[in-house]
Amino acid sequence: xxxxxxxxxxxxxxxESLKISCKGFGYSFGSYWIDWVRQMPGKGLEWIGIIYPxxxxxxxxxxxxxxxxxxxxxSSNTAYLQWNSLKASDTAMYYCARHSLNGDYSSPQDYWGQxxxxxxSS
Amino acid sequence: EIVLTQSPDTLSLSPGERATLSCRASQxxxxxxxxxxxxxxxxxxxxxxxxxxxxAAGVPDRFSGSGSGxxxxxxxxxxxxxxxxxxxxxxYVNSPPIxxxxxxxxxxx
Numbered sequence: 001x002x003x004x005x006x007x008x009x010x011x012x013x014x015x016e017s018l019k020i021s022c023k024g025f026g027y028s029f030g031s032y033w034i035d036w037v038r039q040m041p042g043k044g045l046e047w048i049g050i051i052y053p054x055x056x057x058x059x060x061x062x063x064x065x066x067x068x069x070x071x072x073x074x075s076s077n078t079a080y081l082q083w084n085s086l087k088a089s090d091t092a093m094y095y096c097a098r099h100s101l102n103g104d105y106s107s108p109q110d111y112w113g114q115x116x117x118x119x120x121s122s
Numbered sequence: 123e124i125v126l127t128q129s130p131d132t133l134s135l136s137p138g139e140r141a142t143l144s145c146r147a148s149q150x151x152x153x154x155x156x157x158x159x160x161x162x163x164x165x166x167x168x169x170x171x172x173x174x175x176x177x178a179a180g181v182p183d184r185f186s187g188s189g190s191g192x193x194x195x196x197x198x199x200x201x202x203x204x205x206x207x208x209x210x211x212x213x214y215v216n217s218p219p220i221x222x223x224x225x226x227x228x229x230x231x
Contacts, residue, residue, distance in 0.1 A: 035220065037167075044225040045159075045167065045210055050218050059218040062123075095166060106214055108157040110178065112166035 002026040004034075004096050004113035011119045012086050019082035020116045022096030029077035030054035033099040035109060036070060036081045040092045048094075050105060051079060086120045093117050124148055124213050128223035134231040141198040143226045145211035150191050155215035158187055158196045161225075162207045170209075171196060198228075206230050 003025040012018050022034065036048040049060040053072035060070070072079040079096055094116045097109035125148040135141055145156070153174040159167040169178040171187035174194060184199040198205055211223040 044208075045161070045212075045222045047218070047220040047222065050220075061219050097167075100169075100172070105218065106155060108169050108172040108178075108212070108214060109159075109167075110169050112168075114166055 002098070002111050004098060004111055006094075006096060006113035006116045009117045009119075011121070013122055014088055014120055015085050016120075017082070017084050018086055018118065019080050020094060020118065022079045022081075022113050024077045024079075024098070027098075028102075030074040031102050033103075033105040034072065034079045035097045035099070036068075036079075037095045037097060038092045039095070039115075040089075045095075048081070050099075052103075052105075053077075053079060054103075086118075088120050088122075090118060091120050123219055124151065124215070124221050126211050126213060126221055126223035128209075128211060128226045130226060131224070132227045132229060134229050135201055136231045137201050137203055139201050141196075141201055141205070141228055143196040143209055143228070145189075145194045145196070145223050147192045147194070147213060151194075151213050151215050153190050155213055156187075156189070156194050157212045157214065158185075159210045159212060159222075160205075160207045161210060167210070201228075203230075 007021040030053045038046045048064045049070045051058045051070045096113040098111045099107045100110035101107035129144045156174045158171040161167040175187045208225045
C-alpha cells in the first residue's frame with residue numbers, strides 16, 4: 001500500500017530553523033516526483049515546490065524560491081522541507097504529495113501525506 | 123503562470139441536490155492537465171478527477187468533470203452528507219509551477 005507519512009507538529013520561534021519530513025512507503029520512492037503544498041490558516045492550497053528523489057532535481061514556486069529548501073534521501077525514502085530562518089508568516093499546514101505517473105510531473109497528485117502543522121510564534 | 127479562478131466561492135445546498143462548480147483558467151489548458159481535489163478539515167486533500175473527466179480510483183460516479191479550453195466544471199449529481207467540503211481545481215500542464223484555484227466551499231444549507 002502506498003503511503004506518505006509526515007513528521008509531527010512543530011512549534012518554533014521566529015528566526016529558528018526547521019526541517020520537516022515525508023517518508024514514502026509501498027512504492028519506488030526515487031521514481032516519482034514529490035510536491036510540497038502549503039495551506040495557511042483560513043486559506044487555500046498553495047504549491048511550494050517539487051523534487052524528483054532519483055536525482056534531486058528540484059523546482060520552486062517564485063514565492064518559495066530562496067525561502068525554503070527541498071531535499072530527498074532515497075536511502076531512507078524521505079523527502080524534506082526546511083527553513084533556515086522561520087517567520088511568523090510560515091505558520092501553516094504543510095502537505096507532501098506524490099505525482100501519479102512514474103517519472104512524470106505532468107500528472108496529478110494521487111497520494112498525500114497527512115500534513116505537518118508548523119506554528120511560528122514568539 | 124496559469125491562474126485558476128473558481129466560482130462560486132461558497133455554495134450552499136442540501137443533501138440530494140445537484141452541485142455545479144466552475145473553474146476558469148487564465149489561458150487555454152489541455153484537458154489532460156486539469157484535476158479536482160476534495161479537502162475536508164483535518165484530512166489530506168483527495169484526488170477526485172484528473173484529465174478533466176477521469177474519476178480517480180474509488181471515487182463515486184456521482185462525481186463528474188467536464189470542460190475544455192479555459193472553462194472546466196465539477197458536478198456532483200446528488201449530494202451526500204460526506205460531500206460537503208472544499209473543492210479545488212488544479213492545473214499541471216505547466217508543471218512546475220502547479221497552480222490551484224482558490225477553492226469552492228460546499229456547505230450544507
